[in-house]
Amino acid sequence: MSQETAFDTRAFRRALGNFATGVTVVTATSPDGVRAGVTANSFNSVSLDPPLVLWSLDKRSSSLEIFQQASHFAVNVLAADQIDLSNQFARPSDDKFEGILIEQGIGSTPLLKDCAARFVCEMHEQVEGGDHVIVIGKVVAFEDCGRSPLLYHQGVYSMVLPHTSMTQKVESRPASSVFQGRLAHNIYYLLTQAVRGYQADYQPKQLSTGLRTSEARMLMVLENDAALSLADLQREVAMPMREIEEAVANLKRKGLVTDSGERYVLTSSGRDQAESLWRIAREQQDKVFAAFSEEQLDSFKHALKTIIALH
Numbered sequence: 001m002s003q004e005t006a007f008d009t010r011a012f013r014r015a016l017g018n019f020a021t022g023v024t025v026v027t028a029t030s031p032d033g034v035r036a037g038v039t040a041n042s043f044n045s046v047s048l049d050p051p052l053v054l055w056s057l058d059k060r061s062s063s064l065e066i067f068q069q070a071s072h073f074a075v076n077v078l079a080a081d082q083i084d085l086s087n088q089f090a091r092p093s094d095d096k097f098e099g100i101l102i103e104q105g106i107g108s109t110p111l112l113k114d115c116a117a118r119f120v121c122e123m124h125e126q127v128e129g130g131d132h133v134i135v136i137g138k139v140v141a142f143e144d145c146g147r148s149p150l151l152y153h154q155g156v157y158s159m160v161l162p163h164t165s166m167t168q169k170v171e172s173r174p175a176s177s178v179f180q181g182r183l184a185h186n187i188y189y190l191l192t193q194a195v196r197g198y199q200a201d202y203q204p205k206q207l208s209t210g211l212r213t214s215e216a217r218m219l220m221v222l223e224n225d226a227a228l229s230l231a232d233l234q235r236e237v238a239m240p241m242r243e244i245e246e247a248v249a250n251l252k253r254k255g256l257v258t259d260s261g262e263r264y265v266l267t268s269s270g271r272d273q274a275e276s277l278w279r280i281a282r283e284q285q286d287k288v289f290a291a292f293s294e295e296q297l298d299s300f301k302h303a304l305k306t307i308i309a310l311h
């Protein structure tokens with residue numbers, strides 16, 4: 001490990017981003033009734049008996065005082081379809097709760113609806129942690145809704161794709177059990193395994209361009225539109241604003257993107273780079289679907305689009 005890497009905060013944060021996490025919104029109400037909510041992926045379990053959890057809060061947060069004074073806090077574990085909530089609570093604002101339906105938990109903790117899980121905690125201990133405060137809570141109530149969670153990895157929102165240990169091709173695997181036989185006919189299983197295989201082959205090719213996934217995603221989105229604002233970009237790519245800003249800054253430094261006032265456009269080398277990213281995507285698609293006829297491909301696309309439109 002180079003010394004430089006050890007002390008470059010941005011590189012350090014980026015390296016930490018390889019540790020995939022869930023996303024939570026931690027909320028509390030101060031003794032005088034002011035609510036706070038902060039998007040946090042530093043949440044983790046500490047102890048089962050007593051039931052303790054922790055998260056860490058940036059000392060620069062405008063919500064710091066409220067969390068330090070509050071008797072309780074709630075950890076709302078976000079579900080896969082709650083990216084907007086994550087973004088709303090990651091932005092400093094006078095009223096982060098505007099337009100959001102909440103319920104009230106023990107200690108007046110604001111509870112968000114439709115989460116994957118919720119933990120209401122009594123403040124247990126606050127520990128110094130460099131530029132963060134480590135907040136430890138004793139869980140006094142919890143709810144396990146089991147909804148599919150929102151994940152966060154390398155600055156990009158993600159979703160859970162089940163990983164099975166079955167590495168053989170479905171076709172060549174003998175139907176040794178009723179379970180395996182049924183699995184071979186389960187379309188959800190087939191879809192997830194197909195996506196997993198496709199991704200494992202495709203991602204290294206995209207990374208070989210020297211761009212991070214977040215940067216590549218941004219170039220591919222910009223390719224289609226003449227000029228996008230930061231807000232447009234946030235609608236198009238599933239990333240928090242600070243990551244979008246960082247990716248845009250990197251792309252500007254590399255001379256691939258330029259801004260015309262409030263809007264971002266590709267430079268001519270940016271257009272070339274976006275073109276080569278789309279070419280990689282196209283080649284992967286052609287390779288994977290080489291054995292299919294045009295007609296088969298059309299009906300496959302039709303089936304996928306129909307399923308997507310159901311939601």
Ligand SMILES: Cc1cc2nc3c(=O)[nH]c(=O)nc-3n(C[C@H](O)[C@H](O)[C@H](O)COP(=O)(O)O)c2cc1C
Binds near residue numbers: 023089152
């Ligand atoms: C995915 C994600 C995870 C975050 N995790 C944390 C965290 O663990 N601790 C923290 O202090 N800030 C974290 N932040 C940043 C805060 O959400 C953000 O700085 C804060 O909400 C700004 O508002 P404030 O001034 O009320 O603190 C995270 C942001 C995102 C998008």
